[in-house]
Amino acid sequence: MANNNVFIALQNNEEARPIIEAIEQDNAEARVEYAPAMVKIDAPGRIVVRRETVEDLIGRDWDPQELHINLISLSGNIDEDDDAFVLHRGD
Amino acid sequence: MAIEIKTASIEPIRHTFSNVARRQGADKPASRYLEAMYDLQPTVNFHYRPLWDPDHELYDTGRTAIDMADWYAFRDPRQFYYGTWTITRSKQQDVAERNYAFVDKRNLLDLVGAGTRERAEAVFVPLRHAEYAANLNNMYICAYGYGTAITQAASFNAVDRLGIAQYLSRIGLMLDGNTCESLDRGKQAWLEAETWQPLRRLTEDLMVTRDWFELFVAQNFALDGLSFPLVYERIDGELQKDAGSTISMLNEFMNEWYGETSRWVDSVLKTAAAESDANKAQIEQWARHWCDRAGEALQPVATEVFGERADEVMAGLREELATRAKKKAGLDIE
Amino acid sequence: MAAKRLNLREKYQKFTRDLAWEPTYQKKSDIFPQTEFEGIHIHDWDKWEDPFRLTVDAYWKYQAEKERKLYSIIDAFSQNNGQLNVTDARYVNALKLFLTGISPLEYAAHRGFAMAGRQFGGVGPQVACQMQSIDELRHCQTQIHTISQYNKYFNGFHDWNHMHQRVWYLSVPKSFFDDAMSAGPFEFVTAISFSFEYVLTNLLFMPFMSGAAYNGDMATVTFGFSAQSDESRHMTLGLEVIKFMLEQDERNVPIVQKWIDKWFWRGYRLLSLVSMMMDYMLPKRVMSWKEAWEMYFEENGGALFEDLSRYGIRMPKYWEVSVKEKEHLSHQLWATFHNFGHAAAFHTWIPEESEMQWLSEKYPDTFDKYYRPRFEFWRQHTKEKGRWYNPTLPMLCQTCQVPMLFTEPDDPTQICYRSSQYNGEQYHFCSDGCKDIFDDEPEKYVQAWLPVHQIYQGNCGGASIPEVLEYYHLVDGQDNKEYLESNDRANWLRWKGMADTEADREVQAVVNE
Numbered sequence: 009m010a011n012n013n014v015f016i017a018l019q020n021n022e023e024a025r026p027i028i029e030a031i032e033q034d035n036a037e038a039r040v041e042y043a044p045a046m047v048k049i050d051a052p053g054r055i056v057v058r059r060e061t062v063e064d065l066i067g068r069d070w071d072p073q074e075l076h077i078n079l080i081s082l083s084g085n086i087d088e089d090d091d092a093f094v095l096h097r098g099d
Numbered sequence: 100m101a102i103e104i105k106t107a108s109i110e111p112i113r114h115t116f117s118n119v120a121r122r123q124g125a126d127k128p129a130s131r132y133l134e135a136m137y138d139l140q141p142t143v144n145f146h147y148r149p150l151w152d153p154d155h156e157l158y159d160t161g162r163t164a165i166d167m168a169d170w171y172a173f174r175d176p177r178q179f180y181y182g183t184w185t186i187t188r189s190k191q192q193d194v195a196e197r198n199y200a201f202v203d204k205r206n207l208l209d210l211v212g213a214g215t216r217e218r219a220e221a222v223f224v225p226l227r228h229a230e231y232a233a234n235l236n237n238m239y240i241c242a243y244g245y246g247t248a249i250t251q252a253a254s255f256n257a258v259d260r261l262g263i264a265q266y267l268s269r270i271g272l273m274l275d276g277n278t279c280e281s282l283d284r285g286k287q288a289w290l291e292a293e294t295w296q297p298l299r300r301l302t303e304d305l306m307v308t309r310d311w312f313e314l315f316v317a318q319n320f321a322l323d324g325l326s327f328p329l330v331y332e333r334i335d336g337e338l339q340k341d342a343g344s345t346i347s348m349l350n351e352f353m354n355e356w357y358g359e360t361s362r363w364v365d366s367v368l369k370t371a372a373a374e375s376d377a378n379k380a381q382i383e384q385w386a387r388h389w390c391d392r393a394g395e396a397l398q399p400v401a402t403e404v405f406g407e408r409a410d411e412v413m414a415g416l417r418e419e420l421a422t423r424a425k426k427k428a429g430l431d432i433e
Numbered sequence: 434m435a436a437k438r439l440n441l442r443e444k445y446q447k448f449t450r451d452l453a454w455e456p457t458y459q460k461k462s463d464i465f466p467q468t469e470f471e472g473i474h475i476h477d478w479d480k481w482e483d484p485f486r487l488t489v490d491a492y493w494k495y496q497a498e499k500e501r502k503l504y505s506i507i508d509a510f511s512q513n514n515g516q517l518n519v520t521d522a523r524y525v526n527a528l529k530l531f532l533t534g535i536s537p538l539e540y541a542a543h544r545g546f547a548m549a550g551r552q553f554g555g556v557g558p559q560v561a562c563q564m565q566s567i568d569e570l571r572h573c574q575t576q577i578h579t580i581s582q583y584n585k586y587f588n589g590f591h592d593w594n595h596m597h598q599r600v601w602y603l604s605v606p607k608s609f610f611d612d613a614m615s616a617g618p619f620e621f622v623t624a625i626s627f628s629f630e631y632v633l634t635n636l637l638f639m640p641f642m643s644g645a646a647y648n649g650d651m652a653t654v655t656f657g658f659s660a661q662s663d664e665s666r667h668m669t670l671g672l673e674v675i676k677f678m679l680e681q682d683e684r685n686v687p688i689v690q691k692w693i694d695k696w697f698w699r700g701y702r703l704l705s706l707v708s709m710m711m712d713y714m715l716p717k718r719v720m721s722w723k724e725a726w727e728m729y730f731e732e733n734g735g736a737l738f739e740d741l742s743r744y745g746i747r748m749p750k751y752w753e754v755s756v757k758e759k760e761h762l763s764h765q766l767w768a769t770f771h772n773f774g775h776a777a778a779f780h781t782w783i784p785e786e787s788e789m790q791w792l793s794e795k796y797p798d799t800f801d802k803y804y805r806p807r808f809e810f811w812r813q814h815t816k817e818k819g820r821w822y823n824p825t826l827p828m829l830c831q832t833c834q835v836p837m838l839f840t841e842p843d844d845p846t847q848i849c850y851r852s853s854q855y856n857g858e859q860y861h862f863c864s865d866g867c868k869d870i871f872d873d874e875p876e877k878y879v880q881a882w883l884p885v886h887q888i889y890q891g892n893c894g895g896a897s898i899p900e901v902l903e904y905y906h907l908v909d910g911q912d913n914k915e916y917l918e919s920n921d922r923a924n925w926l927r928w929k930g931m932a933d934t935e936a937d938r939e940v941q942a943v944v945n946e
Contacts, residue, residue, distance in 0.1 A: 011732065011735065011736050011739075012736055012739070012740075013732070013733070013736055014736075015733070017639070017661075019658050019662075043643050043719075044643050044646035044647055044654075044719070045642075045643070045646045045654050045658065046639075046642075046643065046646075046658070073487065073491055073495065074495070076487075076495050076662055076665075076666070077495055077498055077499060077662065078662065079661070079662045079665045080639075080658050080661040080662060080664075080665070081635055081638070081639060081661055081664065081665055081668070082665050082668070082669075083635075083668075083733045083736070083737065085484070085672065085740075086484040086485065086669050087484070088441070088484065088485060088486060089440065089441050089442060090440055090441050097736065097740050098740060109514055109517070109586075109928050111585035111586055112585065112586060112587075112588075112920075112924070113584065113585055113591060114585065115581075115584075115585075116577075116581070116584055116590070116591055116592065116593070117591040117592040117595070117906060118592060118594065118595060128585075131578055131581075134577055134578065134581055135573070135574035135577040135578055138594055138595075139540050139573065139594065140540065140544070141537070141541075141594070141597070141598050141607070142598070143598050143599075144598050144599060144604075144607075144882045144887075145611055145882065146604075146607070146608045146611040146612065146615075146880060146881050146882050147608075147611055147612060147615040147877050147878075147880045147881070148615060148880065149614070149615040150470070150615060150616055150617060150877075151466075151467050151470070151615075151617060157611060157614055157615060158544075180574050181500070181567065181570050181571040181574050181575075182500040182503075182504055182571075182574065182575070182578075185493055185496045185497045185500055185571075186497045186500055186501060188493040188497070189493040189494050189496075189497030189498075190497075192490045192493045192494060193494075195490070196490070227452055228452060228453075228454060230452075231452035231453060231556075234563075235551055235559070238547050238550050238551040238559075238563055238566075239551045241544070241547040241566070242544060242547040242548040242550075242551050243548075247540075250544070250547075251543075251570060254543070254547060254563075254566060254567050254570065255567070257547075257563060258489060258492075258563065258564070258567055261489050261560065261563070262489035262490065262493070264448075264452050265448045265488050265489050265490065266490075268447060268448050268451075268452075272439070272447075276437070277437050277438065277439050278437070279439075279443075279447055282447055282451065286451070286454065289454060290454055290455075299454075299458065300458040303456045303457075303458040303459040303464070304458065304459065306456075306459065306464045307459050307463045307464055
């Protein structure tokens with residue numbers, strides 16, 4: 009069962025849609041799965057949510073901390089700063 | 100017709116939970132505050148004695164000298180549960196945010212004289228450490244207190260205090276242009292300057308006070324009851340002479356918060372004192388003792404701003420607090 | 434003046450850990466008296482990494498936004514009698530188990546994290562624990578407010594916290610949290626933040642909330658997902674605290690491993706209640722317990738422990754047993770509750786044929802072979818001689834307090850019994866995992882308030898079932914027993930029947946079976 013997947017789950021709603029789209033744009037290996045009311049995104053090793061990508065999609069300022077509002081769950085280590093929210097395995 | 104039948108047939112079979120019904124009657128719905136506050140804390144059938152306090156149960160009335168027949172008598176006049184508390188605070192935070200942005204954008208602090216800025220920094224910035232102690236003290240009351248009525252309000256208070264510590268830090272950053280120098284100077288003063296040592300000693304003494312209700316009286320009534328009026332009314336008023344309302348705008352949250360929180364503090368004291376003469380005597384003894392300590396601890400801070408008038412200012416504040424205790428809680432702490 | 438801008442990390446550092454100081458008037462060990470007795474060595478609290486950097490103002494802003502959204506949905510739900518939109522009244526029983534079993538744990542977490550948030554010696558973990566403390570209060574309160582509407586229309590909810598402190602199977606969750614809270618702050622956080630939240634909580638919330646969505650319970654979905662958004666912060670705290678302890682001192686490693694072993698097993702036993710909820714209590718099912726265990730424990734848990742192996746941490750002891758048990762867990766639980774349904778605060782029933790079919794498909798190696806015959810036998814028995822309830826009291830495991838219902842890991846026809854001697858008394862366990870936990874701290878676990886022992890000792894109102902039910906505040910004939918004979922079902926059909934003839938056909942189907 010060796011693997012190094014990380015995942016993030018978001019509510020499936022209007023606010024989360026551009027975030028999901030940004031993740032798809034910036035993470036080529038991300039797999040997006042739709043469950044009732046929820047979207048779960050898996051990727052090997054790393055998922056990054058970039059402020060700039062989201063801002064381009066919604067046309068306004070976006071703080072990566074806004075992610076909290078629609079976040080459901082995640083797995084992996086977190087690194088959060090002004091420009092991105094990153095999930096990763098290892099160091 | 101179908102609608103009428105449907106409406107008629109879907110009557111609730113009860114109005115509220117049984118524990119709430121036992122307290123307020125079963126014939127009416129209960130408020131959200133009551134349904135999510137009453138009897139939340141377990142009271143019986145604990146499985147294991149705490150390793151960190153084997154003389155008591157996990158939740159135990161024996162951790163304070165105060166005795167109550169019903170610990171849910173401490174209802175919060177603000178009726179705060181998590182939702183109403185956060186929503187209230189976020190509205191205040193919106194206002195504070197706008198005030199900070201307003202002062203920042205127009206460089207209003209640049210219009211304040213250097214002496215006044217220094218004074219503001221010297222008084223406000225070290226207080227963030229005192230607020231941190233208040234945070235831990237209220238978390239202590241939440242952790243080891245008895246009954247959700249008072250413990251949940253203490254947990255909100257604890258987070259409020261961390262918030263205030265952070266607002267005070269922001270004031271420092273606005274004064275020093277985000278260099279953090281004011282914060283470093285403030286900490287140095289807190290650790291070493293004579294002005295702050297009595298207060299620092301008091302906060303450290305409070306952090307080892309074991310009776311949680313005594314801690315409530317000492318922190319939330321005595322120390323706050325003297326320090327908030329001193330800092331956010333008297334000293335702020337003094338600074339206004341030069342700074343206009345600029346600095347007051349940055350303090351507005353604290354001012355408003357203190358007014359609101361005092362209602363809760365007073366109602367807790369009133370309820371506990373009204374319960375028995377023993378409670379009343381105990382609270383009065385604590386209140387006198389800690390008001391004396393707090394008065395002494397704040398005296399040098401008052402002196403920084405008021406010089407020789409400090410005695411008079413502190414005596415006035417003590418008298419006002421005694422009047423408040425008498426009027427709002429029926430306590431004699433002269 | 435041209436002010437420079439502080440980045441998030443610097444700002445957060447100044448706004449939290451820089452607030453503390455090295456005390457000189459009091460000893461630090463008197464201010465934080467609980468940081469050493471567990472044997473954990475911390476050399477530098479400043480090495481704590483804050484994964485999330487929420488200042489209080491941002492916390493208020495985002496939490497208030499979540500609360501506004503949630504309460505507007507709760508309001509709409511009650512105004513529109515949303516409880517009538519669930520798939521079937523049987524679904525509501527899952528919520529009863531939730532309110533009596535899980536919501537009180539949210540409260541316990543609120544107080545437990547307040548303790549940890551006061552006791553840790555560094556501001557980083559203090560603040561993380563304090564925020565979690567009030568988040569947990571939020572979860573408890575939003576659950577009460579959501580389920581308040583169900584309480585007005587269904588039985589079994591009305592005295593949830595009174596029941597939580599007394600009813601036999603609810604001592605499983607209660608003793609779990611009492612155990613964690615009565616330990617020190619490091620063990621508490623390892624137990625709750627890491628083992629429960631990080632490793633296992635996805636098994637509670639993800640399938641259950643998706644289950645609520647499948648079953649038309651939008652209010653529960655909303656509080657569930659809204660709570661989960663806080664949960665991500667909590668899970669991260671769990672991982673951070675483990676890494677912090679492991680990095681501080683290598684003497685911490687065996688202690689942490691022991692706690693991970695213990696709390697994995699404690700948490701897993703607690704989740705056995707969730708397994709039956711998933712497989713038996715949801716009229717429309719999302720995934721089986723077995724599938725959920727594979728996805729959330731074997732897969733994600735596997736990746737996590739691989740990540741931790743560089744610190745010398747291995748998979749929790751007996752995880753292989755959990756993998757073997759996944760084929761059996763939910764069936765054994767539901768069968769037991771079916772038989773003791775007269776003493777439970779929710780209704781029980783025999784799965785309908787279509788549901789048995791689903792179970793056969795999800796559990797091809799075990800359901801038809803071991804469990805279907807039992808349910809068919811009971812169905813037949815009910816038809817011929819009436820519903821049967823077990824009149825005796827079950828023996829409980831001294832550690833997890835679940836009745837002794839689990840079978841040997843390699844023989845599903847043998848009940849698993851283990852025992853230990855302590856001070857001349859014999860104590861009984863459901864598994865090697867529970868026996869190990871007892872053997873490591875027997876002086877703690879002999880104190881357990883075991884509901885069945887308490888009944889026999891006369892501490893629960895009397896020795897007869899009616900007396901005990903009264904002590905539980907469990908109204909006989911309303912809160913308990915068979916779903917088909919319940920007021921809940923009768924009311925449901927009445928409410929739905931007038932608006933929806935579909936329900937009538939369902940009744941016919943059941944009655945004429």
